[in-house]
Amino acid sequence: MAYRLLALDIDGTLLKSNYRLTKETKEAIEYVKEKGVYITLASGRPFLSANKVAKTLKLSPSYLISHDGAFMADNVASPVFERRLSAETVYQIVDILENYHCHFRLFHEKYAIANKTKQKSQLISRMNLQLNDPLFYSTHYVESVSHRLIDQPLSVLNIRAQFWNDREREDAKEELQDTISGLRFIISNDGELHITDERASKATALQSLADRLGIKLTETVAIGSDERDLDMIAQAGLGVAMGHAPESVKSASDWLTRSNDQNGVGYMVKEVFRKQLRIEV
Structure with missing residues (x-):
């Protein structure tokens, strides 16, 4: 199976407990980008905060899922998916x-x-x-x-x-x-x-993004560490739980990686994507 879309939670997943990005994680993201995989961030953070992390990883411009799945955009002024509270x-x-x-x-x-x-x-x-x-x-x-x-x-x-x-x-x-x-x-x-x-979730937003890109859900990888990531992990082609995630999230996943303080994203990337040839989205 060739995976074409990678969705990453930020806090507790990409970032260590001290809110820092490691060199190993940055290198892992570059490795996936070189494979031609579309990368999005799927976070509870506001869009502008998630976008700051995306720019650090050189993902921008890219459609980002933010606000616990209630907002998706590549620019804060031009959302392509939103589920607002009136x-x-x-x-x-x-x-x-x-x-x-x-x-x-x-x-x-x-x-x-x-x-x-x-x-x-x-x-x-x-x-x-x-x-x-x-x-x-x-x-x-x-x-x-x-x-x-x-x-x-x-x-x-x-x-x-x-x-x-x-x-x-x-x-x-x-x-x-x-x-x-x-x-x-x-x-x-x-x-x-x-x-x-009630219509907002990371899973729903990820489905919307996959449809927009012409990618099947079976061709997606989703990584998270929190209850808010559970439905996204459960529906992805490959759902990955961080090593410190609660048992409910681990049970919904297909693959368990190390914790965020043990370079869990980098470890997962090397194991899952190392044999995948470059693809075009």
């Missing part, structure tokens, strides 16, 4: 989240809006590490997000909420499910609640 739905979600102790962010394709909180945590700091360059993706902190939305309604692509304890997260999720229809909820490896339109 302004009315966003307000309903925020109105509920503001009754809980949590830090949440609304992700538009060009910027984020977040509630101010006095709580500090390693997980929030980790989120900031992913998005801390205001020159390409800014975050606006406000005292009351719901008041802001009354004055300036906003349709966004996804919402992420970090709670101080798991019980409160489950209570909030249950209330959201009971009150608002048409939502998709996934809890990431770090316990963060991710909310998108």
